[in-house]
Amino acid sequence: MAENKTKETKVDVIDFINSYVESDLKKADSFQLIKLMTEWTGFEPKMWGPTIIGFGSYHYKYASGHEGDAPMLGFSPRKAEFSLYVFSPTEENKHLLDDFGKFKMGKACIYIKKLSDINIVALEKMCKASIVYLNEHHECACREK
Structure with missing residues (x-):
């Protein structure tokens, strides 16, 4: 069974943003996302x-037997x-995407250029709905809160 590459690390989030993100707008958006997702x-x-950059965690297990941990939101x-x-x-x-704004849908994520392209209220609803889903279907750190 292949090992999951996406694991929690000890790298400092602020150091990562300051060293990895080049655009001042993207840095500001990153810090705003951190504030919002920490709150939610x-x-x-x-x-x-x-x-x-992930918040909380949940444990998943597929019918194939593959299992691992992932962030609740990130x-x-x-x-x-x-x-x-x-x-x-x-x-x-699915209806939560209706008012979301400018985005592209990937297999496991949503792509956006900048926060001002999306509706933050819709993002909050989407995040909270995902936490509810994870709590109902997986072993989730959200149960501890």
């Missing part, structure tokens, strides 16, 4: 792998755009 999850940010301030790990694609949650 109740967890401090941690680095997951080399470039993902984002990565990649060079071209942000990758947001905030959406649980269920029938009940």
Whole structure:
């Protein structure tokens, strides 16, 4: 069984942003996302792998037997755009994308250029719905809060 590459690390989140993110706007957006996601999850940010900033954690186990841990919510301030790990694609949650703003959907994330392109209220609803989903379907750190 392949080992999960995305694990929590000891790298300092602030140091990562200051050394990795080149654009002042992207740095400001990163710090705003940290503030919002900390508030919404109740967890401090941690680095997951080399470039993902995650909040809280949950344990997943697939029918194939593959299992591991992942952040409940997270984002990565990649060079071209942000990758947001905030959406649980269920029938009940699809409507949350209607008012979200400018984005592209990936297999496991939502891509945005900058925070001003999206509706922060819609982002909050999406994040909170994902936490509820994870709590109902996985062993989740959100149960401890």
